[in-house]
Amino acid sequence: MPADDALLQLHLEPAEPIEIGELTAALNSLGRQYQNFAVANELAGKPTEARLLVNTVSPGSIDISFLPDYDQILLAAGLLTPLIDKAELIAKFARSIKSLLDFFKKDKPDPTDRENITAKDCDDAINILKPIANHGGMQTFNTINGGITMNVFQIDAPDAAEIIERAVQTKSLLQNPDAxxxxxxxxxxxxxxxxxxxxxxxxxxxxxxxxxxxxxxxxxxxxxxxxxxxxxxxxxxxxxxxxxxxxxxxxxxxxxxxxxxxxxxxxxxxxxxxxxx
The missing domain is CATH 2.40.50 (OB fold (Dihydrolipoamide Acetyltransferase, E2P))
Incomplete structure (x- = not known):
């Protein structure tokens, strides 16, 4: 991929080591959210046509950079030239993740307040935040474009635990509304x-x-x-x-x-x- 491609960065500063299974689940959920985003924004005809790629992984605190498979987007759209505003695409996807997590910051999330919220969305929110909720520290999402890093949102362990709790409750309500x-x-x-x-x-x-x-x-x-x-x-x-x-x-x-x-x-x-x- 070109060095100047826009990236989404997940920056983790856990207070203790993270289990591999938890980190893998978080990455899988980010990938699933990107597939939904790509279909909703007509970047792909179906989820399997959209791929979120890991671009780099840095040591120390955990930095994982992602970018969409732009070639696949162009192929799916039938375009011969790269007409995509990559920076805006990355920023829009980052905002969609923030919107999902912000939904569960409400005292009593109502599934009808967010169109088409699903039990799987609840699972994704839980998985994305579990590494920090379970092991302490801080989690940050940034966009990187042309060497410039912009913070999109940041969540600490107490906030992550609270969002997970409400996501669990929302999932239960979706699966059994009469409970x-x-x-x-x-x-x-x-x-x-x-x-x-x-x-x-x-x-x-x-x-x-x-x-x-x-x-x-x-x-x-x-x-x-x-x-x-x-x-x-x-x-x-x-x-x-x-x-x-x-x-x-x-x-x-x-x-x-x-x-x-x-x-x-x-x-x-x-x-x-x-x-x-």
Whole structure:
């Protein structure tokens, strides 16, 4: 590719090493978002005709530069000369990524507020931000054109975690719009198994009480994105049974009776007050 081609740069400054699988998932999601962008902007007839290429990867803090496959764009459009404003194309794609992530900054994202938002878009937002949300630090998107770097947006770990939480909630709403959802409810553990949490079914070795919904203990399940929260509760706290955890849950009922809760969000904990003798 020509040295002066416009580029999109992902700059990562993690506080600790990132797992390869998380970085790969982030790159795959950026690629999928570019395919959607290319089709929507008539740069390709179908997603498989659009390719986002990795141009360079720099050491130290992680810098990954991307550019579209301009040759493929020209081929798909049937053009014989490069009539594309490459800098504007890159800037527009960067803004589309920012728009997706900004959507989940709302307190209660409504899927109807953004045309054609899908569960896969939610997955992409989650994947793009997971490396920083899980490992701390900062993530920046820049455009580079003619040696000039322009910042598009920057996200730190707390903001990334918040966006992921809302993306998880939005995905759940899209997949099950009639689900009974309760937010920031206090959960007290009655049994917390050392193994990984369950994500499906109606039974689980993990059981807890959310008294404002039902005073009895019920099975606790997790979304895929919330599984690390269970490990955090086990590893970081000396005695999780002495804490009250504030969570968002989907309530599963059979014949009107609660059978399980699925944790979709986490808002921290407080030490459970002990009754005086």
């Amino acid at each position: 009974e959802v309760r937010q920031r409810v206090p959960l007290v553990w009655k049994r917390l198994d050392r193994d990984a949490g369950k994500t499906d079914g109606r039974t689980s070795p993990d059981k807890g009480v959310i008294e404002e919904i039902d005073p009895r203990a019920h099975a606790i399940l997790f979304t895929d994105e919330m599984l690390p929260i269970k490990r955090q509760m086990i590893d970081d706290e000396e005695n999780p049974y002495q804490n009250v955890y504030f969570v968002d849950v989907e309530v599963s009922r059979v014949n009107g009776k609660v059978v399980s809760y699925r944790v979709t969000g986490y808002h921290g904990y407080e030490v459970l007050e002990q009754a005086e003798d």
